[in-house]
Amino acid sequence: MTIELAQVYGFCPGVRRAVEMVNQHLQTEGPLATLGAIVHNAQVVDALSARGARVADELREVREPAVAITAHGASKALYQEIERRDLELVDTTCPIVKRAQEAAKRLAEDDYTVLIYGEAAHPEVKGLLSWTNxxxxxxxxxxxxxxxxxxxxxxxxxxxxxxxxxxxxxxxxVRRLGPQVQEVHVVDTTCPETGRRYDSARELARRVDAILVVGSRNSANTRKLAETCKETGVQTYFIESADEISGPWFNGVRRVGVTAGASTPDEAIEEVINRLRGLEGGV
Ligand code: SF4
Known part of the structure; x- marks a missing residue:
């Protein structure tokens, strides 16, 4: 059985940067609280927590001298409150999210009504809305x-x-807009990273007999990655860790593909590959 990896898989640059920034702070400055999970992956969150990065749901729960904002970004009010409380800020907002926040702010200042294509309850969207005044x-x-x-x-x-x-x-x-609008300004603030994982997974699915999607079940992008693979018709297994792998899945499988969501750490993917290599006939 040969093992093939998707061309693009695992941590996106924004999440990798956020985890590195938190690790760096832990190493040089000491404990901090993160406002929500720094990444939607229990293994990573537990490992960071063991080193002193405690997850706090709200700012008033923070007891540490420093607080980290996640890659999703935060609202304007939150930045102000962090400053008011005199907390050290580790701002891991992804540069691509930052760019979207700046666009939201600039457009609102230029007197546009800003319509955000997104889920109103999502933390990133709540943050974006706050920058539109x-x-x-x-x-x-x-x-x-x-x-x-x-x-x-x-x-x-x-x-x-x-x-x-x-x-x-x-x-x-735009087709629906009537005379109430004279001017429409579009800024494409989508991130190519998630799409690149889906495209690579589809491409991989064409070449293999079965595919393993590695990642946390509470990660929306990993769930969607698994759905994308299933839609191609390839036998798809969505697993959180190598322990879930079962030998009989690979009866008659000559090529197995592996991919992982943007929140899946390198170690989890390596463990899966090692487990596959350990299976009888693995290469
Ligand atoms: S915007 Fe893109 S690169 Fe940044 S954290 Fe989100 S998925 Fe990752």
């Missing part, structure tokens, strides 16, 4: 238009939405 709305429904002030509408996206889906939304929405 009350001129922002979030939706996934092209039929739900907000009141558009000054006839100027700007559209941006939650970074993890697919680029094609975002542009499809833009096209539908």
């Amino acid at each position: 009350g001129r922002g709305h979030a939706t996934l429904d092209p039929n739900s238009l907000p009141e558009i002030k000054d006839q100027r509408l700007a559209l941006i996206s939650q970074t993890t939405k697919g680029q094609e889906t975002f542009w499809g939304f833009v096209a539908q929405l």
Whole structure:
């Protein structure tokens, strides 16, 4: 049995950078609290917690002298509150999210009504909305238009939405716009990283008899990666760790593919590969 890896898999640059920044702080400065899980992966969160990075759900729970914002970014009010409490800030906001926040802020300052294509309850979208100074709305429904002030509408996206889906939304929405809008400004703030994992997984699925998707079940992007593989018709196993691998899955399998979500650490993927190599006939 040969083992083939997807061309793009595992930690995205934003998550890798966030984990490295927290590790760096632990090494040089000491303990800190992270506002939410730094990555949607229990193994990584537990390992960081054992070294002194405690997860706090809210700022008022923070007892440490320093606090880390996750790669999803945070609201304007949160930055102000961190400053007011005189906490040291480890800002791991992904540069791509930062760019979306800056676009939201700039567009609102330029008197656009800012429509964000995304889930209103998602932490990144809540953060983006806060940078629009009350001129922002979030939706996934092209039929739900907000009141558009000054006839100027700007559209941006939650970074993890697919680029094609975002542009499809833009096209539908523009078709619906009436005379209430004179100007539409679109800034594509989608991140290519998630899409690259899906494309690589589809490409890998064409070459193998079975595929293992490694990652946490509470990671939305890993779940979607597993669905993407299943949709190709290839036998797909969604596992959190190498311990879940079962030998009989590979009866008659000549080529097995491995991929992993953007929140899956390198160690979990290496363990899976080693386990596969250890199976009888593994290469
Ligand atoms: S998916 Fe993209 S935007 Fe999100 S953390 Fe990773 S690199 Fe940044």
